[in-house]
Amino acid sequence: xxxxxxxxxxxxxxxxxxxxxxxxxxxxxxxxxxxxxxxxxxxxxxxxxxxxxxxxxxxxxxxxxxxxxxxxxxxxxxxxxxxxxxxxxxxxxxxxxxxxxxxxxxxxxxxxxxxxxxxxxxxxxxxxxxxxxxxxxxxxxxxxxxxxxxxxxxxxxxxxxxxxxxxxxxxxxxxxxxxxxxxxxxxxxxxxxxxxxxxxxxxxxxxxxxxxxxxxxxxxxxxxxxxxxxxxxxxxxxxxxxxxxxxxxxxxxxxxxxxxxxxxxxxxxxxxxxxxxxxxxxxxxxxxxxxxxxxxxxxxxxxxxxxxxxxxxxxxxxxxxxxxxxxxxxxxxxxxxxxxxxxxxxxxxxxxxxxxxxxxxxxxxxxxxxxxxxxxxxxxxxxxxxxxxxxxxxxxxxxxxxxxxxxxxxxxxxxxxxxxxxxxxxxxxxxxxxxxxxxxxxxxxxxxxxxxxxxxxxxxxxxxxxxxxxxxxxxxxxxxxxxxxxxxxxxxxxxxxxxxxxxxxxxxxxxxxxxxxxxxxxxxxxxxxxxxxxxxxxxxxxxxxxxxxxxxxxxxxxxxxxxxxxxxxxxxxxxxxxxxxxxxxxxxxxxxxxxxxxxxxxxxxxxxxxxxxxxxxxxxxxxxxxxxxxxxxxxxxxxxxxxxxxxxxxxxxxxxxx
Amino acid sequence: xxxxxxxxxxxxxxxxxxxxxxxxxxxxxxxxxxxxxxxxxxxxxxxxxxxxxxxxxxxxxxxxxxxxxxxxxxxxxxxxxxxxxxxxxxxxxxxxxxxxxxxxxxxxxxxxxxxxxxxxxxxxxxxxxxxxxxxxxxxxxxxxxxxxxxxxxxxxxx
Ligand SMILES: Cc1cc2nc3c(=O)[nH]c(=O)nc-3n(C[C@H](O)[C@H](O)[C@H](O)COP(=O)(O)O)c2cc1C
Ligand code: SF4
Numbered sequence: 111x112x113x114x115x116x117x118x119x120x121x122x123x124x125x126x127x128x129x130x131x132x133x134x135x136x137x138x139x140x141x142x143x144x145x146x147x148x149x150x151x152x153x154x155x156x157x158x159x160x161x162x163x164x165x166x167x168x169x170x171x172x173x174x175x176x177x178x179x180x181x182x183x184x185x186x187x188x189x190x191x192x193x194x195x196x197x198x199x200x201x202x203x204x205x206x207x208x209x210x211x212x213x214x215x216x217x218x219x220x221x222x223x224x225x226x227x228x229x230x231x232x233x234x235x236x237x238x239x240x241x242x243x244x245x246x247x248x249x250x251x252x253x254x255x256x257x258x259x260x261x262x263x264x265x266x267x268x269x270x271x272x273x274x275x276x277x278x279x280x281x282x283x284x285x286x287x288x289x290x291x292x293x294x295x296x297x298x299x300x301x302x303x304x305x306x307x308x309x310x311x312x313x314x315x316x317x318x319x320x321x322x323x324x325x326x327x328x329x330x331x332x333x334x335x336x337x338x339x340x341x342x343x344x345x346x347x348x349x350x351x352x353x354x355x356x357x358x359x360x361x362x363x364x365x366x367x368x369x370x371x372x373x374x375x376x377x378x379x380x381x382x383x384x385x386x387x388x389x390x391x392x393x394x395x396x397x398x399x400x401x402x403x404x405x406x407x408x409x410x411x412x413x414x415x416x417x418x419x420x421x422x423x424x425x426x427x428x429x430x431x432x433x434x435x436x437x438x439x440x441x442x443x444x445x446x447x448x449x450x451x452x453x454x455x456x457x458x459x460x461x462x463x464x465x466x467x468x469x470x471x472x473x474x475x476x477x478x479x480x481x482x483x484x485x486x487x488x489x490x491x492x493x494x495x496x497x498x499x500x501x502x503x504x505x506x507x508x509x510x511x512x513x514x515x516x517x518x519x520x521x522x523x524x525x526x527x528x529x530x531x532x533x534x535x536x537x538x539x540x541x542x543x544x545x546x547x548x549x550x551x552x553x554x555x556x557x558x559x560x561x562x563x564x565x566x567x568x569x570x571x572x573x574x575x576x577x578x579x580x581x582x583x584x585x586x587x588x589x590x591x592x593x594x595x596x597x598x599x600x601x602x603x604x605x606x607x608x609x610x611x612x613x614x615x616x617x618x619x620x621x622x623x624x625x626x627x628x629x630x631x632x633x634x635x636x637x638x639x640x641x642x643x644x645x646x647x648x649x650x651x652x653x654x655x656x657x658x659x660x661x662x663x664x665x666x667x668x669x670x671x672x673x674x675x676x677x678x679x680x681x682x683x684x685x686x687x688x689x690x691x692x693x694x695x696x697x698x699x700x701x702x703x704x705x706x707x708x709x710x711x712x713x714x715x716x717x718x719x720x721x722x723x724x725x726x727x728x729x730x731x732x733x734x735x736x737x738x739x740x741x742x743x744x745x746x747x748x749x750x751x752x753x754x755x756x757x758x759x760x761x762x763x764x765x766x767x768x
Numbered sequence: 769x770x771x772x773x774x775x776x777x778x779x780x781x782x783x784x785x786x787x788x789x790x791x792x793x794x795x796x797x798x799x800x801x802x803x804x805x806x807x808x809x810x811x812x813x814x815x816x817x818x819x820x821x822x823x824x825x826x827x828x829x830x831x832x833x834x835x836x837x838x839x840x841x842x843x844x845x846x847x848x849x850x851x852x853x854x855x856x857x858x859x860x861x862x863x864x865x866x867x868x869x870x871x872x873x874x875x876x877x878x879x880x881x882x883x884x885x886x887x888x889x890x891x892x893x894x895x896x897x898x899x900x901x902x903x904x905x906x907x908x909x910x911x912x913x914x915x916x917x918x919x920x921x922x923x924x925x926x
Contacts, residue, residue, distance in 0.1 A: 236901050244818065245897035249861055249905055249914060253898060290925055301816050348892030350816010377926075382890045384926045469925045663792040664915060675920045682887065682918070691792050707792065 117454035123427035124420055125452065128173060128434055130410055131335030131370045133219050133282055135173030135434075138427055139420075139448055140412050142373070143176040143223040143287065144438035144468075146191045148477040149487060154181070154189075154196025156205030159477075162490035168212040170441055171448035174412075174434065175218045176337075177209055179225025179287055182272035183265070187239045188293065190227030192475035197224065197272045203279050210280030221337060222276035223285040224269055228293025229254065229302060230379060241297050241319075242304040247349065247380045250473070262309060262319060265293075270326040273336070283335035283370070286323060290385075291344075291378035294320055298360050299344060301351035313356055317363040324367040335370035337412070342374045342398030345381035354398075358405055371410040373436055374399045386439075388464030388550040389676060390416045400431040412436040418462055420451045442468060443482040458568070460561055463554040466672040467755055473671060481755045482558075484516075484762035496766055499524040503592040503741075505768060506531060508579040508731060511539020513746025513757035514597030515562035520765025522569040529572040529591070531579040537563050539599050540747075541754060543623030544641060547648035549680060558754070581734045593741040593768055596731045597761065600751035603726035607636075612697035619645055619722035630717030631655060634702050636694055637723025638665030640753065643677045645722060650684045657687040657714050659694055659704055661723070668753065694719065725751035743768070773807040773867055776874040777835040783846040786877045787837060793882075793916050796909030797839035803913075804859035805835040808866045808895070811854070815892050826853045854897075860908060861898040869893045886918045 118125040128135040149159040160178075168175060180197035181188035189196070196202055206222065213220035232238040232252045239261070240254040257265070273284040288294035296302040297319035303310045309318050320338070327336050340361050344351040352360075361372055376395050377385030384390050399413035414436035417423055423435035440447055443462035450459050460482045468478040480486040488494035502525050507518045510532035522528045536542060538559035545555030566573055577583070584594075602620070607613045616636070621627045623645055631654050635646040638660030650656040658665060658681070665688050666677045681688060689704055689712075696703040701715040727748050735742055745764045746757035777783075787794070810832040812819040819825050831852045836859065837844045851857055865873070869888040873881045888894040896919070900908070920926060 243820075243822065245895070247896045248919060249896060249898040249900070249910070250902035251898070252901055304817065304820075306820075348815060349895075350814075379920075379925050381926075382892070387926045466926065473925070663795075664912060666915075672920065672926050674915065675918050675926065678886075678915075678918050679890070682883065 115452045115454070117450075117452045117456070120454060121420060121424040121451060124424040124435060128410070130174065130219065130337075131283060132333070133335065135219050136217055137171075137173040137448075138434045139172040140174040140414075140434045140436045141167060141170060141172040141176055141441055142414055142436040142438035143179050143225075143285065144442055146178050146194055146225070146472060147487065148191055148193040148472055148475065150193045150195050152193060154194065155202060156195050156209070159487065159490045160195070161205060161208055163487060164209045165212050166445050166489050167441070168209070168216040168218065170445050171452065172218055172437070172441075174221060175213045175216075176221045176223050176285055177206070177213075177281070179223040180272065181231070182224050182226055182268040186232065186234050188226030188228070188231045189233050190225070190230045190292070191472055192233060193477070194225070197222070197275055198268065200275065203275065206276065206279035206281070214280065219283070220281040221283045221285050221335075222279070222281040223287055224272045224276070225287050226265065226269070226293040228296045229291055231293070239293075240302055241310060242302060244302045244304065251379075259307065259309070266319070266322050266326045269323055270330040273327040274330045277331050277334050283337065284327060284331065285337040285339065285373070286327070287339040288341065289339050289375045291380065294323065294338075295341060295344070295378070298340070299346065299352050300356070301344070301346050301349050313359055317360050320360065321363060321367050324364060324369050328368060337371040337373055338364050338369050339373040339375050340364060341376060342395070342402060343376050345377045345383055345385060348382065349380070351378070358401060361402055362405060365406045365409045369409070371412055371434075372402060372406065373412045374402050374415075374432070376415050384676065386416050386464070387466060387673065387676060388554055390464075391551065392416055392418055393422055396426055396431055399426070403430060403432055410434060414438060416464075420447070420456065439464075439468065442480045442486055445483070457564055461554065461557045463558065464551070465755070466670050470671040470673075479759075481758060484759040494763070494766060496520060496523050499526055499768070502526060503768065504590065505529070505593040505595065506579070506591040507595045507597060509539060509597035509599060509746075509748070510537040510562075510573065510575070511597060511599050511746065511757065512541055512558060512562070512754055513599070513748070513761040514539070514595065515566065516758045516761030517595050517597060517745055517765040518571050519562065519565045519569055520762050521768050522566075522571050524766070524768075526593075526768065529574060530566070531577050531583075532573065532575050533578040535576050537566070537573065537575075540620055540623075543620055543625075544644050547623055547644050549644070549647045549651065550676070579731065581738075584735055584738050588738060591739060593743065594735055594739045595764060595768075596729075596735070596742070596744040596748050597746050598728040598731060598748050600725045600727045600747040602721045603724045604721075606724050606726070607721055610694055610697060615697045615719060617718060617720045619720050622720050629654065629720070632701070632716045633657070633718045633720060634659060634694065634714055634716040636719065636721040638662075638688060638690070639668045639723060640666070640677070641725075642722035643669070643681070645720065646686055647677075647680050647684060650686050657689065657716070659692050659714075660688060660690045661693055663691050665690065689714075727751055741768070773809075773870050774833040776870055777805065777807070777833045778848045779874070779877075780846045780848050782874070782877045783835060783837075786881050787844040787846055790882060791843065793913045794839060794844040795842065796912055797844070798908045799840050801839040801908045801910065802859045803837045804857045804862045805870070806832055806857070806862055806864050807870060808864045811864060813864050813895060815895070823854055827851070860900045860905065860910070861896060863889075864895040864897055866893045882916060886916070889917055889919070
């Protein structure tokens with residue numbers, strides 16, 4: 111028996127053993143299938159990129175690890191993602207075997223998920239299969255085709271075959287998912303199931319497909335646990351979806367069929383509201399798991415939707431709200447999360463900030479990446495590994511925003527001696543001001559800054575705050591550093607505003623965000639990108655009347671695809687006026703003059719005009735420092751103004767390379 | 769109600785003015801791209817319910833008023849037709865709107881009609897019905913317009 115690590119003693123409930131079927135898990139943490147990664151081949155074979163990724167996941171320290179959802183049918187009707195893996199034939203087995211072996215070697219229980227996407231499937235086919243011909247409410251999914259009874263039976267058989275194949279590959283159990291409205295959900299829900307035969311109508315009939323599925327898989331793999339992911343809430347009430355009561359009756363049916371564990375999930379892809387976005391507070395959905403546990407005290411319940419904090423999970427288990435913490439995106443953001451929790455180093459965790467970069471990329475048919483974890487998806491590439499530097503250098507990083515700090519801590523991990531020069535008196539750069547104004551959850555964004563402060567301290571990065579790096583300073587420290595990294599971000603391009611009559615009255619967005627200047631009650635914000643929107647929304651929330659003037663034809667042009675709707679909905683709810691394809695031409699006492707693309711002019715009454723766009727990189731130091739230092743690099747917005755993802759990723763890549 | 773919707777949808781000049789005001793949303797659309805607004809009532813659609821075999825079903829003797837927005841020569845053109853079934857709509861996608869939503873959008877034709885539609889879509893009063901694949905819609909240049917309706921086009925799972 112090994113001695114428990116300090117964090118394991120603190121989080122005893124999370125780190126106690128658990129049972130699933132005949133297996134005992136090392137702890138109560140299940141890596142949820144957060145893994146439709148788009149890293150694989152177009153015809154469903156697992157690639158070296160995926161294998162390397164899963165090797166990292168296998169070693170996360172979770173007691174149960176779920177491998178990504180594989181589609182079970184040769185036609186690909188179940189295939190939802192561009193490079194999703196398939197499991198309809200033995201030809202796919204060798205790579206599944208490798209993953210199962212890695213999971214087992216790491217001492218975890220391996221579960222293979224079977225994901226038939228149903229309504230969201232058929233990505234290569236131009237149609238999707240469904241119980242009934244219910245039109246898509248989101249236009250990027252494919253038109254439906256109704257399943258015959260014969261086809262339903264065939265599908266059940268395909269699931270059972272896929273389960274058998276998973277066990278043959280070396281997995282300990284299987285999982286069927288209905289998360290976000292996949293095939294199983296479409297049978298269960300009265301929104302999508304309007305059949306009049308024995309598979310539709312009453313709840314009993316709608317649950318028939320699920321019961322047949324469970325039966326078939328249990329018969330095919332009798333010794334191995336089966337997990338079913340079922341919604342506690344569909345969030346589709348307005349479209350005639352299941353009520354929460356109906357969702358729980360379906361869970362009861364699954365339990366009666368002898369399922370070995372239920373994973374409680376939330377939402378449909380078409381639901382008008384968030385289920386996992388940054389605007390949902392951690393713990394918001396816990397009540398659904400607690401209800402499942404009350405209903406089914408003898409069935410292990412696993413849960414983790416928007417529950418990123420192991421301390422909260424530990425408490426929920428102590429309170430009997432669920433049995434296993436099913437953690438997904440937090441482990442994408444920080445694969446060391448469980449080890450850090452076990453070693454009582456939770457303060458070092460890189461938090462998932464709910465940016466939804468991962469999912470946004472999946473919907474663009476791109477491999478997923480993570481805002482907070484630049485190495486995600488690049489595990490197979492040595493260039494992304496943080497390895498000891500061959501030559502230890504003295505590195506000066508100029509700018510303590512996310513790009514500079516990421517570069518600094520990555521370089522420090524490799525043994526370089528790093529000093530960060532920052533003009534202001536704080537770490538975080540522009541992010542700090544804007545994070546505080548975030549309507550969704552400021553603490554998520556602020557956690558980035560806290561993480562950098564802490565890691566800089568732990569890694570011995572010297573922070574020289576209140577120190578402006580310029581040619582004069584550089585001359586005074588000549589030859590003390592080998593490398594300079596310019597990471598001084600971007601600014602509002604005041605030159606570009608000079609054509610506006612009265613431009614000197616225009617306030618800088620950053621100064622407003624930081625509270626350095628005060629504003630009036632009728633405000634015009636120039637720029638409807640994420641920075642302008644964040645500022646406009648917070649000022650409106652504070653009671654001001656706000657108009658956004660955007661040069662492009664749409665607002666939110668630079669916002670993550672999965673979060674765009676959120677900003678446009680806030681703009682709507684808060685009644686912020688937006689003038690697109692428009693520019694400000696004059697600022698005066700009575701307000702500002704705005705001209706649109708058709709040349710029409712209007713006066714917008716305003717006492718304050720704030721510019722958040724256009725933005726321009728701060729590149730002056732590149733020229734000033736040439737000939738003063740051996741290596742000169744740049745990263746983040748100082749190269750091209752973009753945002754936090756590019757800043758963190760470039761900072762990391764540079765830090766790993768210097 | 770149907771006759772009200774009939775009158776409102778038949779005000780082609782009014783809808784055209786609205787479309788022209790939002791011309792920028794349609795500039796990327798390929799010629800022939802076609803969106804339709806149909807009153808929900810004659811179609812038999814309701815939240816969580818649609819008639820069996822709706823694609824081929826007829827709307828009843830009176831048919832249904834159908835407002836089509838069709839892209840041609842770099843502009844969106846409004847026209848009102850009477851159609852007897854979904855098959856006749858020949859649209860890339862349809863907005864199936866309840867009577868209040870049509871009335872609300874119509875009342876705001878000189879103002880924020882699209883904003884009203886967007887809010888109604890979110891509330892489930894206007895249902896969407898697509899006849900094209902994602903790639904076809906993207907190729908036909910619909911992204912700007914779908915985004916402006918607040919739909920999570922190519923960005924679901926929120
Ligand atoms: C990138 C990504 C991929 C996912 N892939 C799957 C999947 O293959 N099967 C599934 O059932 N759920 C999948 N999910 C949903 C997660 O398992 C999980 O339920 C959800 O992200 C909420 O948990 P979290 O807040 O811990 O991320 C995925 C989620 C993300 C973000
Ligand atoms: S991309 Fe964003 S939401 Fe996804 S895991 Fe990373 S931080 Fe979380």
